[in-house]
Amino acid sequence: MTKASAQLVVDKAKVSFSGFVAVSDLTLRVAQGELRCLIGPNGAGKTTALDLICGKTRLAAGEVYFQDKPIHRLSEHAIARTGIGRKFQVPSVFRDLSVRDNLQIGRSASPGVLSNLFRFRQSRDKADIERLAELVGLEDELGTPAAHLSHGQTQWLEIALILAQNPLLILMDEPTAGMTQQETKKTADLFCRLRGKHTLIVVEHDMGFVRDIAQTISVMHQGKLLAEGTISEIESNQAVRDAYLGSGGIGHA
Amino acid sequence: MDIIVSQLMTGLSIASILMLVALGLAVIYGVTGVINLAHGEFVMLGAYAAWALQTEFGMGLLASLVPIFIIMAAVGWLVEVLVISRLYDRLLDTILATWGIGVMAQQAVRLAAGGELRYVQMPEPLSKSVTILGATDSAYRLFILFVALALFAVTWVIYRHTNFGLKLRAITQNRAVASSYGINASRIYRLTFAYGAGLAGLAGALVSPLKSVSPEMGTNYVVDAFMVVVLGGTQSLMGTLASSGILGELSGYLAFYSNDTIAKALVLLAIVVLIRFRPQGLFTARVRT
Amino acid sequence: MSGKTKTEIVICAAVCLAILLVPVFMNDSFLLNKYARYLVLGMLAIALSLSWGYAGILNLGQATTFGLGSYCMAMALKLKTIPIHTGPDGLPDFMVWNNVPELPWFWKPFYSTTFGVTAGIVIPLLFAALLGWFMFRGRVTGVYAAITTLAAMVVVQLVIIDQQAYTGGFNGITDLAQFDVAGFAFDAYGSASYYLVAICLTASLFLALAVTKSKAGLIVQAIRDQEDRVRFFGYDVALYKIFIFSVSGAIAGLAGMLYTIVMEFASPTFMGVPLSLSVVIWVAVGGRQSLVGAMLGALIVAGMQGALSESETFLDSWTLVMGLLFVLVVLFLPKGIAGAVETITARFERRDPAPAQQPQRTDAAGAGTHHLESLP
Numbered sequence: 001m002t003k004a005s006a007q008l009v010v011d012k013a014k015v016s017f018s019g020f021v022a023v024s025d026l027t028l029r030v031a032q033g034e035l036r037c038l039i040g041p042n043g044a045g046k047t048t049a050l051d052l053i054c055g056k057t058r059l060a061a062g063e064v065y066f067q068d069k070p071i072h073r074l075s076e077h078a079i080a081r082t083g084i085g086r087k088f089q090v091p092s093v094f095r096d097l098s099v100r101d102n103l104q105i106g107r108s109a110s111p112g113v114l115s116n117l118f119r120f121r122q123s124r125d126k127a128d129i130e131r132l133a134e135l136v137g138l139e140d141e142l143g144t145p146a147a148h149l150s151h152g153q154t155q156w157l158e159i160a161l162i163l164a165q166n167p168l169l170i171l172m173d174e175p176t177a178g179m180t181q182q183e184t185k186k187t188a189d190l191f192c193r194l195r196g197k198h199t200l201i202v203v204e205h206d207m208g209f210v211r212d213i214a215q216t217i218s219v220m221h222q223g224k225l226l227a228e229g230t231i232s233e234i235e236s237n238q239a240v241r242d243a244y245l246g247s248g249g250i251g252h253a
Numbered sequence: 254m255d256i257i258v259s260q261l262m263t264g265l266s267i268a269s270i271l272m273l274v275a276l277g278l279a280v281i282y283g284v285t286g287v288i289n290l291a292h293g294e295f296v297m298l299g300a301y302a303a304w305a306l307q308t309e310f311g312m313g314l315l316a317s318l319v320p321i322f323i324i325m326a327a328v329g330w331l332v333e334v335l336v337i338s339r340l341y342d343r344l345l346d347t348i349l350a351t352w353g354i355g356v357m358a359q360q361a362v363r364l365a366a367g368g369e370l371r372y373v374q375m376p377e378p379l380s381k382s383v384t385i386l387g388a389t390d391s392a393y394r395l396f397i398l399f400v401a402l403a404l405f406a407v408t409w410v411i412y413r414h415t416n417f418g419l420k421l422r423a424i425t426q427n428r429a430v431a432s433s434y435g436i437n438a439s440r441i442y443r444l445t446f447a448y449g450a451g452l453a454g455l456a457g458a459l460v461s462p463l464k465s466v467s468p469e470m471g472t473n474y475v476v477d478a479f480m481v482v483v484l485g486g487t488q489s490l491m492g493t494l495a496s497s498g499i500l501g502e503l504s505g506y507l508a509f510y511s512n513d514t515i516a517k518a519l520v521l522l523a524i525v526v527l528i529r530f531r532p533q534g535l536f537t538a539r540v541r542t
Numbered sequence: 543m544s545g546k547t548k549t550e551i552v553i554c555a556a557v558c559l560a561i562l563l564v565p566v567f568m569n570d571s572f573l574l575n576k577y578a579r580y581l582v583l584g585m586l587a588i589a590l591s592l593s594w595g596y597a598g599i600l601n602l603g604q605a606t607t608f609g610l611g612s613y614c615m616a617m618a619l620k621l622k623t624i625p626i627h628t629g630p631d632g633l634p635d636f637m638v639w640n641n642v643p644e645l646p647w648f649w650k651p652f653y654s655t656t657f658g659v660t661a662g663i664v665i666p667l668l669f670a671a672l673l674g675w676f677m678f679r680g681r682v683t684g685v686y687a688a689i690t691t692l693a694a695m696v697v698v699q700l701v702i703i704d705q706q707a708y709t710g711g712f713n714g715i716t717d718l719a720q721f722d723v724a725g726f727a728f729d730a731y732g733s734a735s736y737y738l739v740a741i742c743l744t745a746s747l748f749l750a751l752a753v754t755k756s757k758a759g760l761i762v763q764a765i766r767d768q769e770d771r772v773r774f775f776g777y778d779v780a781l782y783k784i785f786i787f788s789v790s791g792a793i794a795g796l797a798g799m800l801y802t803i804v805m806e807f808a809s810p811t812f813m814g815v816p817l818s819l820s821v822v823i824w825v826a827v828g829g830r831q832s833l834v835g836a837m838l839g840a841l842i843v844a845g846m847q848g849a850l851s852e853s854e855t856f857l858d859s860w861t862l863v864m865g866l867l868f869v870l871v872v873l874f875l876p877k878g879i880a881g882a883v884e885t886i887t888a889r890f891e892r893r894d895p896a897p898a899q900q901p902q903r904t905d906a907a908g909a910g911t912h913h914l915e916s917l918p
Contacts, residue, residue, distance in 0.1 A: 054774060080776035094767040097760070104757060105764045108775040113785045116758035165775055288685055339873055345600055345684055349826060350872045352819060357865035364858055479689070518700040521693045528690055529680045 007032040007199055008053070008169060013062035013072075015048055015223075022048045023223045026062070032168075035195040037210045038203045039234075040220035041244055046203045047089060049220065050171045053201075054086045055079040066169065081111060085167030089174050089203075091154040093161065095147035099138050102146055102157060103129045106164030129164070135190075136160040151178045159190070170194070172202040176209055188212040219243070258385065260505060266394040268501020269401040270460055272494065274474045275481035276401075276408060277452035279493040282482055284425055284445045286344050287337055290351040292478060293471025294358035295450050299325055299457025300466045301362055304371045314376050314462065321458045322451040329450020333443045341442070355471065363468045373461035397459055404452065409490055421445065480524055547755060554751060554834050558744040562737070571731040576848060578739045578804045580841050585746050585797035587824045587840035588833050592750050593790040594822075595830035596759065597783055598766030600688040603695030604821050607666035607791040609813025611798025613702070613715065614665055616808030617649060618658025622719035635717065640707035649708075655721075662799040663792050670791025674784035681780075683769065692815070699813050714809030721803045730804050739800050743837075746793045750833050753789060762786050820844070823868050828878050835880025 006029035015023040023045040030036050038046050051057040053064055055076040064072040071079050080086075094102050107125060110116070133139045136156040141149065146157060155178060162170055175191075176184045184206065191213045194200060204210050210217065210231070217234045219227045221243040227234060234240055278292045289295075299321055306317040332354060340347045379393040412418040423431040424438050432438050456474075464470065481500055485492030507516040561581065565574060586608055593599045624632045633645060651657045673694055677687055702709045710716070720727040721735075728735045753759050762782055765772050773779050802808050811817065821840070828839015847864070850856040875882055 056774075075778075076773035077776050077778045080774050086774045088771075092768060092771045094764045094771070096767045097763060101760055101763075104760055105772070105775060108777060111776040111778065113758055113778075113781055116761060117753070117756050119757040120755060161775075288689075336869060336873060343876070345688070346872050346876065348600070348602075348685060348688060349822065350869050353823075353865045353868035353872065355865075357862055357869070360858065360862040360865060364862070483689075514700050514704040518697045518704075521697045521700075525676075525690050525693050525697075528686050529676060529682055532682065532686055 006030060007034075007067060008201075009063075009065040010049070010053065011063045011065070013049075013052055013064065014060045015045075015052055015057050016060050021223055023052065026220070026223070026225055028218060028225065030169075030199055030201060032199055033196045035191060035200045035202065035213055035215050037214040037217045038201060038220060039205070039207075039210060039217060040226070043222075044220040045223040046220055047173055048223075050086065050173055050201065050203060053079075053169075054084055054171055056086075077111070080108075080165075080167070083168035084171065085162045085165045085169070086171045087158050087162050087173060087175060089177070091151070091158045091178075093146045093154055093157050096145060098143050098145055099133065099149070099157060100129060100142040102161060103132055103164050106161035108165050132160045132164055135163070152180065152183055155179060156183075159187070167198070169199045169201070172200060172204075174203055174205060176204065176206055184209055185212075259390070261502070262385070262390045262394075264502035264505035265398060265498075266390075266501075267505050268497045269394075269398040270456070270463075271477055271481050271501050272401045272405065272497035273397070273456035273459060274453065275478040275485075275493055275497060276404060277449035277456065278475075278478040279482045279485065279490065280408065280452070281446055281449035283490075284421055285337075285341065285442050287340075287347045287351070287446075288344075288479070289446075289449070290348055290475060291332070291355035291358060292351075292449075292453055293473070293475030294355040295325060295329065295453035295471070296457035296460075296474045297362065297466075297468065297471035298328065298358060299454030300373070300461040300470065301366060301371070301457075302454065303458035303461045304373050304466055305366075307373055314373060314458065318455060318458060321454050325454025326447040326451035328454075330443060330447040332450070333446035337446060338439065338443070355475075359468045359471070366468075368468060370465040370467050372465060373458075375462040393462065397463075400455075400459060404455070405490070405494055408452075412490060417441070417444075480520065483524055483527060550751065550834070554747055557834055557838070558740070558747060561740050561743065564740075565733040565736050569733065571733075574733055574736045575731045575804055578736045579801070580844050580848070581736075581739045581743050582797050582801045582804060583821075583824070583844050584837040584840040585743050585800070586794055586821050587828065587836040588743075588746055588750050589790040589794040589797065590821050590825045591828075591830055591833050591836035592753070592793070593787050594825060595832070595836065596754055596766065597762045597786045598769075599691075599783060599787060600684075600822075601691045601787075601790070602688045602822065603691035603693075603818055604790075604794055605813045605815075605818040606691075606695040606698050607670055607794035608798040608801070608817070609699070609702075609808075609810070610666045610669055611662040611795030612802045612808040612812045613709070613798075614652070614658055614662035614795075615721070615799035615802040616715040616718060617652040618655050619718035619721060619802065620715050621649070621653050622655070623717065634710075634715075636710045636713070636715075637707060642707050646708055659799065663795050666795030666798070667788050667792040671784055671788040674787035675780075678780035678783040678787075692818070695813060695818060696815065699810050702813070703810050709810075710808075712810060714807055714811075716807040718802070718806055728803055730806050735804055739804065742796060742800055746796065747833060747837065750789070750793065753786070754833065758782065758785070823864065826868065826878055827871050829880025829882075831877055832880035832884075835878055835883075838880075839878060 008030040010026055010028040013023060013026045026049060038049060040046050048057060052059055055074060059072050063070055066082055066084065071082055094105060130139065133142055136159060138153060138157060149157060159175060176187050179187065188209055191200060214231055217231060218225060219234060219240050226243055227237045227240050274296055278289060281287055281289050302321045302324055303314055303317055306312040336350050337347060340350055375393050379396050382389045382391045420436045420441055423436060424441055428438050481493060481496050484500065485496035564577060590601060590604045593601045620634050633642060677690055682690055703712050720729060722728065728738055761777055765779055765782055769779055824840035824843045825836040827843055829835030847860060850860045871878065
């Protein structure tokens with residue numbers, strides 16, 4: 001596979017924290033419109049892998065290309081502006097602001113100070129925001145401060161923020177944590193709809209959820225890429241089975 | 254030769270006072286994350302306590318050190334219970350609250366003892382001067398140096414080699430986890446704050462014979478102490494020791510060679526630059542956040 | 543426009559109108575001058591509310607920009623006194639005393655009042671922008687940002703005191719001419735100066751309100767809430783902070799200029815630690831997240847202090863009471879009086895039978911709720 005055929009290329013990436021190597025020699029290629037699941041036992045470096053793509057942590061070695069441009073030296077906001085959005089493991093929204101204001105922040109197509117200085121609440125924004133709130137079931141909570149939402153609602157709000165941002169590549173870190181089975185099902189449906197229009201990389205522990213959504217799965221172990229393939233290939237892979245042995249099998253990871 | 258030694262000794266003397274004042278601030282900030290802007294006023298209260306015990310009860314400075322430590326530790330304990338303990342989840346506000354406490358302490362002393370300068374007698378046996386390597390120095394300044402090092406050693410031993418210190422380090426690492434193992438974080442914070450305040454009181458009492466005692470004296474000390482802590486790194490007692498030494502020698506040198514105002518401005522600029530480029534201090538390693 | 547925004551605009555307009563009407567009912571020139579001074583301090587509080595309340599940058603050196611504005615105006619007004627209060631070569635008196643041979647280059651443009659007024663806004667703005675750039679590009683936040691602003695202020699003040707020959711040193715710049723526009727002079731004790739201050743205050747308040755209600759203002763609040771999250775939406779966090787910090791500096795600079803006009807001098811105490819910390823108190827008491835609250839906080843607290851300062855013993859105990867009041871506000875009213883008022887009205891509104899109430903809203907009153915702010 002050449003660099004040109006993949007939208008995102010992580011090439012031999014290495015991340016270390018004062019000597020501790022969290023990720024080493026990681027290579028990932030994700031095509032445009034693909035939905036990629038990233039799994040692995042605890043401490044495998046999955047979250048760090050997302051961090052190094054969106055610029056939250058810096059590479060000690062290696063490169064990251066997005067749409068054929070190197071992005072690993074850009075600052076976080078510059079990376080986001082190339083079209084990369086991130087949902088965090090601990091749902092991370094603006095707790096002092098209302099749901100509506102949160103969604104306003106999410107709509108970041110023009111992120112400059114000056115362009116936002118003369119922008120007040122516009123009717124086009126309003127319609128879009130209500131549509132998004134409806135999509136994630138928060139249409140009755142538009143005026144509620146985000147601090148007063150339940151955990152599940154907060155997860156949905158952050159997903160809605162990413163949708164408002166409308167990035168080309170969406171990085172999702174455990175989007176279903178704290179969700180009920182029904183909500184998880186709803187999330188799976190949503191992701192399947194997003195696939196194709198957006199590229200998604202989803203870190204997930206819930207194998208049921210992974211089975212529902214995944215096309216290709218990448219398995220990480222001890223900071224390295226262990227295997228890559230379809231769900232059945234991964235489930236029959238001996239190295240993957242060995243890696244999960246300590247943690248009670250792949251289903252319970 | 255003796256000019257160098259005497260310059261060195263001046264620096265050491267300034268360093269020992271810096272260290273006395275900074276140690277309490279460093280302990281409190283390192284453990285609880287609270288920047289205690291009332292620290293200078295704790296120092297001031299210690300100095301006034303020494304003055305009051307001397308003029309009212311005729312107590313010598315050395316004899317009054319233990320009662321002063323206890324009184325100031327009690328003051329610190331009270332402040333922690335009444336104010337600080339409610340603010341651990343909004344640390345920026347502790348700056349404001351402790352500053353308010355400082356204002357109150359200053360004004361209360363001004364009302365109670367008057368705004369004029371007060372003087373504390375030096376202990377008789379220490380008021381002589383001694384000669385080291387050809388340079389003369391006051392015995393009292395050497396005594397302060399000795400006490401400063403001793404207090405540092407005591408703090409170090411508590412921190413590194415006692416059960417209390419172990420709990421303390423655990424809390425500094427992660428309060429929630431430490432609490433879940435049954436460590437009473439609130440109590441440890443309270444004791445830490447009291448200990449830091451007690452140290453500040455001792456510092457005030459010890460410097461009182463060297464400088465005039467006034468309600469405003471604390472303001473300069475808190476700036477100096479803060480500099481030491483920022484330079485030394487907030488998590489490192491050894492850093493506090495090293496940075497007191499560096500700053501002491503440096504200010505001895507600056508005071509000798511240049512204009513006082515500009516020296517002060519330069520030191521402040523140095524702090525600003527240090528915060529910008531090495532917020533973790535000079536003596537701490539970068540850690541994963 | 544939401545109902546809350548409308549209420550805010552109405553309240554601001556009502557307060558400004560009341561302020562503008564004061565001279566109609568009162569023409570004691572001494573009192574008018576005193577009130578004008580409080581209004582200037584109210585502007586300073588608005589400036590701090592912008593950076594502290596909205597952006598979360600606790601500026602302990604807000605008086606730096608205030609003082610810079612004050613000095614710019616004083617320099618322009620000093621040069622207008624030539625030849626009355628000046629030496630033989632048209633030099634300001636203090637320069638003659640310090641044996642300065644000729645007017646330094648940086649004083650010369652201040653012969654133009656227009657330049658002076660422009661500089662009184664632009665220089666504080668640039669200072670704030672530069673300091674902001676230095677801090678926020680390096681991600682200095684929280685307590686460290688507060689200390690940096692404080693240290694930077696003391697440095698500026700020390701330099702101004704030290705350079706006595708060019709700045710008047712500790713005495714500041716005194717014996718000034720009256721400020722005038724096209725021949726109309728603003729007497730510090732006349733109602734014209736009061737109106738000038740009141741109009742500038744109204745303009746600053748509505749400018750600040752517009753900024754906070756824009757999307758840029760919303761982003762700034764999001765940065766206060768969770769700075770690291772905002773970056774990942776593509777917003778340049780440092781730039782937004784520099785922007786709000788500069789606007790705050792410009793408003794403070796304007797206030798400083800007006801202060802020189804009503805006080806008739808400029809002094810290094812205008813950029814001192816006591817004034818800076820007083821502003822913090824006013825804003826904390828009034829409500830840091832409400833522009834009009836912060837402004838009223840300044841008027842009330844500074845006004846009370848002024849009223850009590852007539853007697854020495856009162857003033858002494860007043861400082862003690864102030865310290866206590868401040869600690870109590872920090873502890874129990876983290877959002878100040880404005881926050882408390884908002885909580886109470888919210889409680890009243892909820893008593894009305896509202897059919898579409900959501901269960902989550904019953905605890906919506908949590909003005910005092912705070913979550914963990916971690917140190918940098």
